[in-house]
Amino acid sequence: MQAPAYRYRNNPDAIRALVRPREVHRDVYIDEEVFQLEMEHLFANTWIYAGHASQAPKPGDFITCEIGGQPLLISRHTDGEIYVNYNRCAHKGTRIAGEPCGNAGKMFRCPYHGWAFRTDGSLLSVPLRKGYDGTGFDDMPMVRGLAPVKNFRVYRDFIFVKLNDGGPDFEAFFGDSLSTIDNMVDRSPEGRLILEGAPLRYMHRCNWKMLVENQTDTCHPMVAHESSAGTAVKVWKETGRNDRHPAIELLAPFTSTYKFYEEFGIRVWPNGHGHTGVTNSIHADYSEIPGYWEKMAGGYGEARAKAILGDIRHNTVYFPNIMVKGPIQTLRVFLPLAADKTLVESWTFRLAGAPDQLFARTLLYNRTINAPTSIVGHDDLEMYERIQTGLRADGHEWVNVQRLYDEDEEPDATVVVNGTSERQMRNQFNAWVRYMTMDMTGDIMTGDMEPGAAMNPAPAAGAEQRPAAR
Amino acid sequence: MQAPAYRYRNNPDAIRALVRPREVHRDVYIDEEVFQLEMEHLFANTWIYAGHASQAPKPGDFITCEIGGQPLLISRHTDGEIYVNYNRCAHKGTRIAGEPCGNAGKMFRCPYHGWAFRTDGSLLSVPLRKGYDGTGFDDMPMVRGLAPVKNFRVYRDFIFVKLNDGGPDFEAFFGDSLSTIDNMVDRSPEGRLILEGAPLRYMHRCNWKMLVENQTDTCHPMVAHESSAGTAVKVWKETGRNDRHPAIELLAPFTSTYKFYEEFGIRVWPNGHGHTGVTNSIHADYSEIPGYWEKMAGGYGEARAKAILGDIRHNTVYFPNIMVKGPIQTLRVFLPLAADKTLVESWTFRLAGAPDQLFARTLLYNRTINAPTSIVGHDDLEMYERIQTGLRADGHEWVNVQRLYDEDEEPDATVVVNGTSERQMRNQFNAWVRYMTMDMTGDIMTGDMEPGAAMNPAPAAGAEQRPAAR
Amino acid sequence: MQAPAYRYRNNPDAIRALVRPREVHRDVYIDEEVFQLEMEHLFANTWIYAGHASQAPKPGDFITCEIGGQPLLISRHTDGEIYVNYNRCAHKGTRIAGEPCGNAGKMFRCPYHGWAFRTDGSLLSVPLRKGYDGTGFDDMPMVRGLAPVKNFRVYRDFIFVKLNDGGPDFEAFFGDSLSTIDNMVDRSPEGRLILEGAPLRYMHRCNWKMLVENQTDTCHPMVAHESSAGTAVKVWKETGRNDRHPAIELLAPFTSTYKFYEEFGIRVWPNGHGHTGVTNSIHADYSEIPGYWEKMAGGYGEARAKAILGDIRHNTVYFPNIMVKGPIQTLRVFLPLAADKTLVESWTFRLAGAPDQLFARTLLYNRTINAPTSIVGHDDLEMYERIQTGLRADGHEWVNVQRLYDEDEEPDATVVVNGTSERQMRNQFNAWVRYMTMDMTGDIMTGDMEPGAAMNPAPAAGAEQRPAAR
């Protein structure tokens, strides 16, 4: 006589029912079971940003991260290549590397019993190995070393990981959207980015998707940021000063009109990617940085340099959880920690070969807009937190995304639309349903429901197989 | 081969089995699933105190609160009336008002995208509304504005809310018990209360029902409060002073004998309401407040004034979660936050037209008995916390409520009994079972178990309909 | 169409599948449902250390503790005997004693309504008892007083408790392993231990079993403790000093070679017990304590004294959750609080009749090795916490325990093996499966799944009966 407690697991129809053409159910934001399934399906079936190769330039360098609740270890091997493994000793499970980044020297040595792994993850040595003689050591998965992540791709130094074997391949998943990364990299006279500086880390007590949607929400700045950007512009006017203030230069565009946003356009791509600022951008009117143009023209020729610098895309969302600002050289990662908890890490890149001043502006932008001390950030976080609690209200359970909705709009088109459209939000939810359900069985008594499976961050089915294919 | 995880949801028999005539199962206090069902059923099917109209005297004034996990917004409209809506923007769910109380001016403006709502909750304006042309805006529930709470009642300025459409109507639910509120209001020479002063907020790591039961638990003061009231009386005697000490006046009655409590009586009403102090009360012997009697006699005539002031009820429990002290003009709200977490807010009222000194006594009582710094409070909270952890013991799983139990006692009678009876606790649990189960289906595969329902604070079934009826 | 949420409850096959001959599934360490079942089954079916009789030497003395989530009250009655009861008032569930230890005088008086219980737990008096006349008071379980724990055993002053009626009896459970306790007690010239001094309390954010396994993990000290013991030895050498430093004497053996550990041996006993250090021990080479030998020889005769002191066992694990160091006179309790939270309490004993200096060494050892300020502790805890997070990695879900595995090894043998074997870990998991499953029904719709049962720390089935048998 008791009711079952899972409502969404192994229930693709229930997942699909959460997304309607013009609105989405609050459970996508507030339900912990949906969140858990996002970790197991969405974040395993899609290509997730894991780090930047410039963080690990030398052999033995490593970076650690978590994707879909999984601890990962990214390292540069003696062969000069990047490898991605699970950050978990093959013996008893000790996290091998404890720091965000570092250099392991010639090997990763597990601190518990001293098993050693090469910097590609393969097993190097086991102390007192004779203790395993005759025990079937070579039949056990540990003999292969750290469990590898097979599907990863280093694209112009951006490292993306797909945990599951299924799902689309890298090019099919990102398609034309890679043009934003290309443009950001091309802005270096040498065609190379260097990740530099600690990220700004900002904790949000809200669902990660609110942040992602906000990246292309062009109807909020003039309202929500009146308190920050609006006040800044007003106080600046009161000073009567004629010079340019670097912070005002960055803040003032947040007070742009609806008309400006309508006209600057949004481009959507298949699989949930998209960007604002097609024909114009809030980043269009920044001051020249002395010496930069010369370097660019020298490196690329004037025509190409002009084309590169003329592409002033505003925010590019790479579904599911990063946002890239090409003209500013920042990358924000929206790390999902719980249905109501998201850590935002905002990273800065130096354009190799460009003047210092450009990187100084990147840093200025980052602290002015993305820091936990940012007044713009305060405005936004207040909204997210109010939504997270407001959605508990039963009076109306759906969140609206219908601005400029067209019932004929195609789900996976590449198209440019009015910049105040919520089309990109709809685009994201279309992809969300696909990657949530694509490997979800509808049979409650089979699949990943065997003992030892399911509740932990990813399904056990196939887990044993994964590391086998080194 | 797995067992289902819900034990009580959609299982009214299991709920009923928790309450026996002379004892209740510990799960009513410590089980999180039962707590969740209380939010969804008990706190939605009954009339819950939400605030006092004197907190919002002018048009545009608002107060916010939470009932059954639902954020509510209570406002006074330009028509002078009180309205109750869910505190949740019709667009994307932003909590509209962030403060406990305030004045919204002519409208509630959502801080995220600037949608505006009249102070009755109806939609006033949407920025750049043309973006919704041709999208079917008028078919969506948001066009109606904030989702309203239909069932609310302002009774002598006390605002009560019932979230569900089902359940008893206001008069049927409270019946004669309203006489305590009447008496408290009548104690104002002008027949009007003014809520004044910040509430004292006291966090309890225990179930809310322990606090409610304690309000009519007359066998604990002489034991549990020996340390506070007992010590106060003893130290006072040692001083040899002959004057009256205002705090001693309030504390000394806590040391009253069993006999005193036996005789002062308990009155129970249907639906879980009841009060202690029928024929006598610990509030009987307070000092006269100069000038008060004259005002009362002037306002009501001597006979009526005497009748009003002669009704010295001790604690009146309005089921499920408030307690009113008429002669003291305090109202305590036991806000359930989790099975083991309850926030007690103790509010004070000024009697319009009465001398300041009366309100000073109200405040003195509140801080002496109800504050987190109160020694009486320390005694009680220690007991509750010890029960909350003690109930984990498997040796005996039932909590006893059988003092002066009579197997012939009628469940919903209005009757006066011996003041040391636990009849009022039994009365509460009788009502508890009724309002927990009245809208609970017994079928596990139907009802509110569709995707998107159930785990969040209230059932989705019918939720869409509710706001429709503005 | 929803999947059930329990995966292990009432599913003994799923529990069994977690343990393979050479590896165990990560869920034994990280799954909260498994943890909950450990509380209900493993910690109820086995004999758990609850305290030491020397903590309650006089009538009225009491100690409190928790076993399997159950609050217990251990007291010495006027008859001089130890009694164990649930620490929960028979009336409404108030925890009777709030302190870790104390003296209750002639009775336990519940602080809420003053019910009084004799120091054996039986009901002494109820205030205003006439209020229960005619209510059937004598039919209710509370008339019997505090709910007793029937199965407990005081063995040489060590108090062990078994909450369930089923399961092995005390001698069958511990068998020969009691020899370690015997040896520790015999090290007192008077054959008596006195627990003295506050325990060192060290919070670990890891599963309790990692700590227990670590007690016989002889392949980690030379690696994991290189930073503490290794550094200590190195710095000591640099000083060039010739004297003995008391801390170095304790730390240096942690740097022993694999060979040393291989040779010193491990002895396993049935039911998960076992010890390291059969033929040698890291405790072998401590300095003499002046006067101690004389006392021992005087008390036991030289031969027996020599035999006692020659038994220098290293770590003895009493399954499931304590470790005893005989030659050091410490006892560590690994208190499971959650799948990822364990409180370690390290207690010290004084040998009655032995010189003070011996107890000083016991205390020195305890703070040097077992304190939250211990550098050895820092090394170990870092490993446990890294495993707790590392195990989330899906790449490989099993923890290896196959060192010196022999496919012919018998599950419940008493045998001495190579000291670097992981045989004792396998021994523990063999017992773990037995005591997890022995009272687990495989039928999901019967047994303890009735309303009011299951989710709380122990099954309701039979709970009412237990206290009946005083």
Add this chain to the structure above:
Amino acid sequence: MSASGAGGPVSAEDVIAFVYAEARLLDERRYEDWLDLFAGDGRYWIPAEWDQTDPVMQPSLLYEDRFMLDVRIRRLRGARTYSQKPNSRCVHVLQQPSVEAMDEAANSYRTWTPFHYVETRSDEREYFNGWARHDLMLEGGALKIRLKRIDLVNLDAPFGNIQLFM
């Protein structure tokens, strides 16, 4: 410990030393000695509202005279005070008191002191922060407390038991 044993004028150092010493008595659980620091009509006040001006016509968390402070102390020491089984402990960390007034004519010596206060019981621990205001006076040749006022920075937040003295 307190001022002007010899009857001389009160110095700022005396006043500051008094404030430190007062907190220390609480840390050391010398409650009776602490009570002796209060003047005959001394008060201990914790407002419940921000910028509060009236202790009795506005809600206070605490506004006690010597008698009630004595009751509290006796209770803390009492054998049947179960909320003190086990007992609480506290520690004060004070910023250097700022001397606000040294008014000999009015017999008023006032300080303002930001503080960090921790109260612990069993394995639980809570911390509180705010500003203490002392209004001291000479009484019987010694500095005494006319009013000790504690403004908590989060005075409108819910609190669990606060059993000792800030």
Add this chain to the structure above:
Amino acid sequence: MSASGAGGPVSAEDVIAFVYAEARLLDERRYEDWLDLFAGDGRYWIPAEWDQTDPVMQPSLLYEDRFMLDVRIRRLRGARTYSQKPNSRCVHVLQQPSVEAMDEAANSYRTWTPFHYVETRSDEREYFNGWARHDLMLEGGALKIRLKRIDLVNLDAPFGNIQLFM
């Protein structure tokens, strides 16, 4: 409150008093008065890296001139600043400032001050700890802030909103 009203030399006591008074203005929400303590080209800096040396070529959490501080203050006071509905409050508890330099020639007076800082809003409360460094100068005859630098002990940890000033 600050130094040398009479134009005399700056003393260590002046400098210490300045640091205490500066924090107090923040506690008392007197933000405009606080802003007046900054020199014309004064800066308020919170580094985002340990032992950071450059505020603009390395990531900072905050590096504001007077103008941007003014913007922040105006925003805190603004009618449509929803993240201040309800508003935040803070309290500083400072260890006694250590005077690091009294360099009259360079017009530089420097202090180092470990601090405990609590920011609270609604029922939420967060605390921060670190070291404040003040570089003061005489400007118009009064001590002013050339640079106030806040090094948080856990500067690399994630933070929620920090809306006021440490």
Add this chain to the structure above:
Amino acid sequence: MSASGAGGPVSAEDVIAFVYAEARLLDERRYEDWLDLFAGDGRYWIPAEWDQTDPVMQPSLLYEDRFMLDVRIRRLRGARTYSQKPNSRCVHVLQQPSVEAMDEAANSYRTWTPFHYVETRSDEREYFNGWARHDLMLEGGALKIRLKRIDLVNLDAPFGNIQLFM
């Protein structure tokens, strides 16, 4: 930083400055310099019992001589100290030390100092509160620590790793 470089008598100011400076060395991770502040037979002690009188016959959390402090420091700096990957940091906020004794004859200078201490590692942070007692002596013409004793207000509560020095 410490007392009487010129061999003159020790002043209360010297002693107070010593206590502040000692904590600062820890905050700045200058552990070797910190160790130099200990006398040859100096001890660092954290009792595990309330009002504890004996460091060795009663349980202590820590009671270390210079050698073991050196071991600890070397360990903190060690390449294979994984519990310091990443490393911990700390900050002390001290109330002004109260000078308890200035006994030249006994070569004993004692202070009592309530403190707030925060230790952080990675994104974790823990705080501790209690009272530090310093027993200082002149050795080789400089003030040195004979005994530094830390009494935690919640010394009987469970703690996670405490890896640095309070």
